[in-house]
Amino acid sequence: MLDVFIFATLNGLVTGLLLFMLASGLTLIFSMMGVLNFAHASFYMLGAYFAYSISLYFGFWTGLIFAPLIVGVLGAFVERYGLRRVHQAGHVAELVFTFGLAFLIEEAVQFFWGPGTKNYQQPELLDFPLFTLFGQEFPAYRGFMIGISITIFIGLYYLLTRSRIGIIIQAAITHPKTVANLGHNVPLIFMGVFGVGTALAGVAGVIAGPVLTTFPGMAVVLGSIVFVIVVIGGLGSLAGAFIASLLIGLLQSYAIASDVGVPDLLNLLGLEFARDHPLTDLWTMTLPQIAPILPFLLLVLVLIFRPTGLLGKREQ
Amino acid sequence: MAFLKKSTIWIAYLLALLVLPQFFNSILAISIYNQMAIAIVFALSYNMLLGQGGMLSFGHAVYFGLGGFLAVHTLIMIEFETVYFSIIFIPLVGGVIGLLAAIFIGSFSTHKAGTVFAMISLGIGELIAASSLIFVSFFGGEAGVSGDRTFGPPLFGVEFLQDVEIYYLAAGWVFIATVFMYLFTQTPAGRMANAVRDNPERAEFIGYSARRVRFISFCAAGFFAGIAGGLFALNYEFITEENLNAATSGRVLLMAYIGGLGYFIGPIVGAVILTLMNSLLSNYSELWMLYLGILFLLTVMFLPRGFAGFIMMHQVAWIRGKLHTLFIPYLLTGIPALILILSCVALLEMSHIEEEVLHYLGLELNPATLLTWVITIVIASASLFAIRLTLPRLRAAWEAANAIPDSEDG
Numbered sequence: 001m002l003d004v005f006i007f008a009t010l011n012g013l014v015t016g017l018l019l020f021m022l023a024s025g026l027t028l029i030f031s032m033m034g035v036l037n038f039a040h041a042s043f044y045m046l047g048a049y050f051a052y053s054i055s056l057y058f059g060f061w062t063g064l065i066f067a068p069l070i071v072g073v074l075g076a077f078v079e080r081y082g083l084r085r086v087h088q089a090g091h092v093a094e095l096v097f098t099f100g101l102a103f104l105i106e107e108a109v110q111f112f113w114g115p116g117t118k119n120y121q122q123p124e125l126l127d128f129p130l131f132t133l134f135g136q137e138f139p140a141y142r143g144f145m146i147g148i149s150i151t152i153f154i155g156l157y158y159l160l161t162r163s164r165i166g167i168i169i170q171a172a173i174t175h176p177k178t179v180a181n182l183g184h185n186v187p188l189i190f191m192g193v194f195g196v197g198t199a200l201a202g203v204a205g206v207i208a209g210p211v212l213t214t215f216p217g218m219a220v221v222l223g224s225i226v227f228v229i230v231v232i233g234g235l236g237s238l239a240g241a242f243i244a245s246l247l248i249g250l251l252q253s254y255a256i257a258s259d260v261g262v263p264d265l266l267n268l269l270g271l272e273f274a275r276d277h278p279l280t281d282l283w284t285m286t287l288p289q290i291a292p293i294l295p296f297l298l299l300v301l302v303l304i305f306r307p308t309g310l311l312g313k314r315e316q
Numbered sequence: 317m318a319f320l321k322k323s324t325i326w327i328a329y330l331l332a333l334l335v336l337p338q339f340f341n342s343i344l345a346i347s348i349y350n351q352m353a354i355a356i357v358f359a360l361s362y363n364m365l366l367g368q369g370g371m372l373s374f375g376h377a378v379y380f381g382l383g384g385f386l387a388v389h390t391l392i393m394i395e396f397e398t399v400y401f402s403i404i405f406i407p408l409v410g411g412v413i414g415l416l417a418a419i420f421i422g423s424f425s426t427h428k429a430g431t432v433f434a435m436i437s438l439g440i441g442e443l444i445a446a447s448s449l450i451f452v453s454f455f456g457g458e459a460g461v462s463g464d465r466t467f468g469p470p471l472f473g474v475e476f477l478q479d480v481e482i483y484y485l486a487a488g489w490v491f492i493a494t495v496f497m498y499l500f501t502q503t504p505a506g507r508m509a510n511a512v513r514d515n516p517e518r519a520e521f522i523g524y525s526a527r528r529v530r531f532i533s534f535c536a537a538g539f540f541a542g543i544a545g546g547l548f549a550l551n552y553e554f555i556t557e558e559n560l561n562a563a564t565s566g567r568v569l570l571m572a573y574i575g576g577l578g579y580f581i582g583p584i585v586g587a588v589i590l591t592l593m594n595s596l597l598s599n600y601s602e603l604w605m606l607y608l609g610i611l612f613l614l615t616v617m618f619l620p621r622g623f624a625g626f627i628m629m630h631q632v633a634w635i636r637g638k639l640h641t642l643f644i645p646y647l648l649t650g651i652p653a654l655i656l657i658l659s660c661v662a663l664l665e666m667s668h669i670e671e672e673v674l675h676y677l678g679l680e681l682n683p684a685t686l687l688t689w690v691i692t693i694v695i696a697s698a699s700l701f702a703i704r705l706t707l708p709r710l711r712a713a714w715e716a717a718n719a720i721p722d723s724e725d726g
Contacts, residue, residue: 082617086616091429092370093620095372096372096616097616100609100613104609107609110608111668224442227438228439229436285450289450292446293442293447296442296446300436300439303425303436303600304424307427307432310674
């Protein structure tokens, strides 16, 4: 029991940190431009695919450095020539634009790399068990994923709060006009933040590709969950996104690892229902079965009872 | 007079719907018409949300799908004689289910418009799509559920064995649904939906609850989406989880947006364009989804009011009687633009094709030789150059045609 719990916690941590790598970029972009970037997970997918192609020739580590850079440049390009143009038409148009972009990137990935799954492998250097607990091995690559995410977050935190550029960014979020009057190029800052945000998504793709498989549907699988996180955490709140990421990661991990369901509950209550009842699926439901819908259930509940999210600011 | 003019449009619409199968009556054509009929009702219902009510929904397929599933289950019930009525009322069953689902979901999701509404609709869409794979006995899992439409009592001897009979049934429903959706825009509720979309605060100040106004639009949209779902069930006689997931929700957004949100006719245009692309283009190219994505992004960026908006842009020139002055500039820019599009498509197809030669517009292009590529790229660049050359003239003609005649109030 304890071993299941520990491994579920570790796996939940890996997923949660990975989700936060996407959610942090999305949150930063949202707090700057007020637009939820629907295509954010598509940049994550592009990261995985670029890294795969680079790793074929130059190995995993080169991909880890260059794939996010390419993704970041692409992201900045999208902001400069796409989003900025649509911006005048309002938030709905922006949301629709990023939605279309997500659609287009998925098709483009299928065009360039084909519809099949890519054999993107983790580096041999990390192909060993980090430690063995209760006879179960914990792969070193997952430890590496935890390490690299935490390193990036600490770096990002110091960049945002301690460096001059970070202070300008923070000011540009709340008072863009004042910052512009002080002589800073606010559109350039926006473009930069969009680029860095998408590059972060690219990093997440590079390191998640070997574990979560690299295929054209990977953006859709993760994309809606990242949205859920950003909304649950409170739109624009980095700390909220962090809590929500870990919450969702752990919740899903525990639900999958658990072995309970409605039948157990009914046994406990001493109830029994006929097997051929039309609602039989309800009696036989198990927790691992409903794990994929838990984030969405949580989203709907949060939006109904606390529309601002966990740490979101109160609306004017 | 105004009434007469309006009813002429509606009679023309009805006639067009009825006469359509007389021109192209192959099996393929009829099946495309049926898809169009479903898509028109669905896209129009989506426009009630986004175009008229300002609510961006990423989960509109939920009402379409739930209506469709209940419709198929009703067909099964008719087959086993649990209930007994003509299948022409099946779309109404779908509509009622869509309405009930919308009443339930709308009771908590219409509190806010904008991003919050979009996120709730996304969450609920994903929730129901994911649950549909869990509740296998109702949704049939990945295989879906299927019924048979021929068991109901025949209507005047028609047993709905053939697709063309379903077409006339669908055309009738499309006409009724279109009329009612148009009438809805003319009611106070429909007018207030526009007001709440544009400025919810002001609408509240004059005494309307923005939430209630949104709720009414939302329920109406759910009802008509359910009717579309019922039509889908009648046409295909089966329905799967795919019909209520995010992909279907996305497709209806594409239809409404490409057609033009601000206009009542927009979604009809979009539904026709997308159905044609879906069923004709997919025969010729594996890349049609890529083209659809490009078309959509270009529409969002350059034609934010869609195709209908593009046509309506010419209203001023039309009223001033200057539309003919635009004809030649359009032709001069349009022909190179068409060549540019065609050569770009050729480039994409050549890089994707696995066979030896590409049959394209009656030509046989060989992707293996460098010369083919060079020629295509040269043609593309030449047409791009021609567009840049002729664009100023088009712009000047456009401004001349729309210029305000000398007056102060302009």
